[in-house]
Amino acid sequence: MTIVPPRTGQPDPAIQIARLERRFAREREARLAAEAIAESGILALYQQQERLRLVQAIATAANLGDDPAIAFGEALREVCAFTGWPVGHVCMFDDDDPSRLVSSGVWYGADEPHLAPFREASAHITFTSGVGLPGQVLAAKAGVWVEDVTLEPNFPRALAAGRSGLRGGFAFPALIGEEVGAVIEFFQRSAIPPDPELLDMINQMGAQLGRVVERYRNARRLRIHNAELTTLYAEAQGQKEAAEAANRAKSNFLAVTSHEVRTPLNAVLGLSEALKREPLTVAQHELNDGVLASGQMLLRLLDAVLDMSRIEANQATARLSDFDIRAKLDAIIAIWTPRAREMEVNLRLDTSRLDLDRIRQDEGRVEQTLVNLISTPSNSPLRTPRSGSSPPPRTSNSVSR
Numbered sequence: 382m383t384i385v386p387p388r389t390g391q392p393d394p395a396i397q398i399a400r401l402e403r404r405f406a407r408e409r410e411a412r413l414a415a416e417a418i419a420e421s422g423i424l425a426l427y428q429q430q431e432r433l434r435l436v437q438a439i440a441t442a443a444n445l446g447d448d449p450a451i452a453f454g455e456a457l458r459e460v461c462a463f464t465g466w467p468v469g470h471v472c473m474f475d476d477d478d479p480s481r482l483v484s485s486g487v488w489y490g491a492d493e494p495h496l497a498p499f500r501e502a503s504a505h506i507t508f509t510s511g512v513g514l515p516g517q518v519l520a521a522k523a524g525v526w527v528e529d530v531t532l533e534p535n536f537p538r539a540l541a542a543g544r545s546g547l548r549g550g551f552a553f554p555a556l557i558g559e560e561v562g563a564v565i566e567f568f569q570r571s572a573i574p575p576d577p578e579l580l581d582m583i584n585q586m587g588a589q590l591g592r593v594v595e596r597y598r599n600a601r602r603l604r605i606h607n608a609e610l611t612t613l614y615a616e617a618q619g620q621k622e623a624a625e626a627a628n629r630a631k632s633n634f635l636a637v638t639s640h641e642v643r644t645p646l647n648a649v650l651g652l653s654e655a656l657k658r659e660p661l662t663v664a665q666h667e668l669n670d671g672v673l674a675s676g677q678m679l680l681r682l683l684d685a686v687l688d689m690s691r692i693e694a695n696q697a698t699a700r701l702s703d704f705d706i707r708a709k710l711d712a713i714i715a716i717w718t719p720r721a722r723e724m725e726v727n728l729r730l731d732t733s734r735l736d737l738d739r740i741r742q743d744e745g746r747v748e749q750t751l752v753n754l755i756s757t758p759s760n761s762p763l764r765t766p767r768s769g770s771s772p773p774p775r776t777s778n779s780v781s782r
């Protein structure tokens with residue numbers, strides 16, 4: 382026979398305590414999990430905001446003008462502040478040799494005395510593709526991470542880095558399209574394992590910083606081009622001044638020569654006028670008249686020579702006058718007839734189609750044009766034969782309207 386204790390209606394206190402403890406434990410686990418999730422979300426949000434802030438800061442730095450020292454200096458400061466890496470440095474291509482990277486002299490956090498060996502080594506070394514940390518970035522066109530530069534065989538500044546207390550390092554390129562325009566490197570005092578996420582984020586900023594190098598190159602090309610233009614302008618000015626001096630000398634020469642020729646020519650004309658009053662034969666009068674006509678024509682030609690300076694200055698004016706064109710033609714033919722006879726050429730004037738006697742024109746210009754038509758070597762039968770050549774064939778030439 383089993384005896385059942387009477388029910389009192391109250392739960393067992395021990396059981397209740399156990400239940401409450403299990404409940405509190407579940408709630409505590411849930412709260413801790415919620416706090417962990419919240420903390421992780423807040424941290425992720427904070428990191429995302431910091432990355433966005435860095436991207437914006439780099440974009441702002443990339444637009445700080447054409448001076449790489451200013452733009453890259455600000456970019457180094459922002460990246461070092463974000464990553465916590467204390468030292469930043471920029472390598473750019475040598476202006477005289479685009480295949481070599483050299484120190485740009487732009488640093489961040491390297492003013493402390495113990496970093497002097499590393500700064501000095503960086504200032505005196507050049508990097509080609511594949512050589513050193515900058516050379517590896519140049520070859521890969523992407524970021525490169527070195528856990529400990531003092532142990533890296535391909536790091537020419539390893540000894541200087543060790544003396545300066547630097548070990549960890551990474552670098553990434555400033556890209557102009559697919560071309561490396563510069564290399565930005567950072568250093569830490571302790572060896573740091575690679576951080577792919579950080580390196581990937583930094584790599585994405587390379588295109589923004591590439592604009593700094595692109596503007597620098599464009600400004601440098603513009604300065605070179607301007608210097609070349611300045612040199613060419615100076616040369617052109619010198620040539621212009623030399624040409625003007627030569628032109629003035631020519632004008633002075635022509636003026637002096639014309640004056641010097643005019644003096645004896647006036648004497649010849651005076652003597653010919655005097656001879657005209659002497660008793661001469663008909664043939665002698667004709668010859669003397671030819672001398673007078675030729676001399677007067679030569680005076681007009683001298684006036685035309687003096688007019689050259691006015692023509693060059695666009696100040697020449699026509700000297701209009703009424704004159705007998707038939708008489709002018711007769712005088713020109715009379716002057717050139719003796720020379721034509723020497724050349725065995727029959728020079729004849731045909732004015733049968735000339736329907737006017739007097740015209741109003743610049744007599745000197747008309748006369749000069751007609752003389753040129755007869756005497757120009759390229760088309761005149763009165764040109765002088767070359768030495769040793771046979772005389773020209775006998776021809777009959779006529780001058781008509």
